[in-house]
Amino acid sequence: MAEDSVASVILAVFIPLFFVLLFAFGPYLLSAVVGTFHQRGLQKRLDIRKQVTLSSLPIDPIHSLSRPANVNRPIQGSGLVMANLSISPSWWQMFVVSIHSLFGGNITTLDSVIRWGREEVIQRLREEALNQGWDEVINVRLETAMIRKSSNASNRKDRGAAMEYLIYGTGVRLSPV
Amino acid sequence: MSPVPxxxxxxxxxxxxPGFTIAQTLGLVTGSTVxxxxxxxxxxxGFKxxxxxELRAYTELLQEARNEALNRMMQDAMSRNANGVVNVRFATxxxxxxxxxxxxxxxxxxxx
Structure with a gap:
C-alpha cells in the first residue's frame, strides 16, 4: 500500500507541476526553437539575394559620399530613395537579454537579429534603387528608432520589443559615357 | 547640364x-504626421x-506615415514656389x- 501512495503522490504533484512548467516556459521554448530556425532562414535568403544583386553590378551602387563615385559621367537626374524595416527579437531573445542585463556584458544573442535587420534594409535600398533605375545612391543615411519597448516588469503580456530601421539617400542617374 | 523639370x-x-545650382534658398519646410x-x-x-x-504590419504603417509627412513637406515647399528641397532629413x-x-x-x- 505504501508504494501505491507514493505513486499517487507523484501523480498528484509532478503531473500538475509538469503542466504548470509547460504553460510557463513552453512559449519560451517554442520561441527559442522556432525563432532560431526562422531567423537563420531569413539570413540565408538575404545572403543569396545580396550575392545575386552584387554579382550583377560592377560596384556596390550605394554609398555615403556626398557626390557620385563615378566622376567621369555627368549627372542627368536625381531623387530621394528610401527603404524601411521594422524588426523584433524573439521572446526567447528578450528573455535572455533580461537575464544578461543583471550582469551586464556583451549580449551575443541579439547580434544575429540586429545584423540581419541592418543588412536587410540596406539590401532593400539597393533593390529599390535598381527598380527605380538609379545608377548610384549617394549620401546614404541609416537611422534607428525604438517603436515599441518591452515592459517586462509592469505588464507581463507585452514581451516584445520592436525597432525600426530607416535608410535613405539620393539616387542619381548618370548619362552614358 | 540638363534642363530644370x-x-x-x-x-x-x-x-x-546633383546636376543643378541653387539660385535661391527659401527656408525650412517641414511636414509631420502622428x-x-x-x-x-x-x-x-505580438504573435510575430x-x-x-520582420513585423510587416509596422513596416507598412510607418512607410505610409512617412510618405504622408513627406507629402506635407512637399506641399509646404510648393506653396513657397520652390522647385526643390535639399538636405531632407527624417525624425521619428x-x-x-x-x-x-x-x-x-x-x-x-x-x-x-
Whole structure:
C-alpha cells in the first residue's frame, strides 16, 4: 500500500507541476526553437539575394559620399530613395537579454537579429534603387528608432520589443559615357 | 547640364540637387504626421514577435506615415514656389503610448 501512495503522490504533484512548467516556459521554448530556425532562414535568403544583386553590378551602387563615385559621367537626374524595416527579437531573445542585463556584458544573442535587420534594409535600398533605375545612391543615411519597448516588469503580456530601421539617400542617374 | 523639370519638385538629402545650382534658398519646410497603430495589427505583430524577424504590419504603417509627412513637406515647399528641397532629413519619436510622430524637414530652394 505504501508504494501505491507514493505513486499517487507523484501523480498528484509532478503531473500538475509538469503542466504548470509547460504553460510557463513552453512559449519560451517554442520561441527559442522556432525563432532560431526562422531567423537563420531569413539570413540565408538575404545572403543569396545580396550575392545575386552584387554579382550583377560592377560596384556596390550605394554609398555615403556626398557626390557620385563615378566622376567621369555627368549627372542627368536625381531623387530621394528610401527603404524601411521594422524588426523584433524573439521572446526567447528578450528573455535572455533580461537575464544578461543583471550582469551586464556583451549580449551575443541579439547580434544575429540586429545584423540581419541592418543588412536587410540596406539590401532593400539597393533593390529599390535598381527598380527605380538609379545608377548610384549617394549620401546614404541609416537611422534607428525604438517603436515599441518591452515592459517586462509592469505588464507581463507585452514581451516584445520592436525597432525600426530607416535608410535613405539620393539616387542619381548618370548619362552614358 | 540638363534642363530644370517643370512643375515637379526635386528632393535630395545632399547639400545641393546633383546636376543643378541653387539660385535661391527659401527656408525650412517641414511636414509631420502622428499615427497610432491598429489594435488588430498590433495583436498580429505580438504573435510575430514570438519568433522575431520582420513585423510587416509596422513596416507598412510607418512607410505610409512617412510618405504622408513627406507629402506635407512637399506641399509646404510648393506653396513657397520652390522647385526643390535639399538636405531632407527624417525624425521619428514616440509620443503617448502606441503613437508615433514621423517628421520630415528640409530646405526649400529654387534651382536652375
Amino acid at each position: 517643370q512643375g515637379q519638385l526635386m528632393l535630395s538629402n545632399t547639400e545641393t540637387i 499615427r497610432a497603430k491598429n489594435v488588430f495589427k498590433d495583436i498580429g505583430a 514577435s514570438v519568433v522575431g524577424g 519619436s514616440s509620443v503617448a503610448g502606441g503613437a508615433a510622430e514621423l517628421f520630415a524637414y528640409g530646405t526649400a530652394v529654387i534651382v536652375q
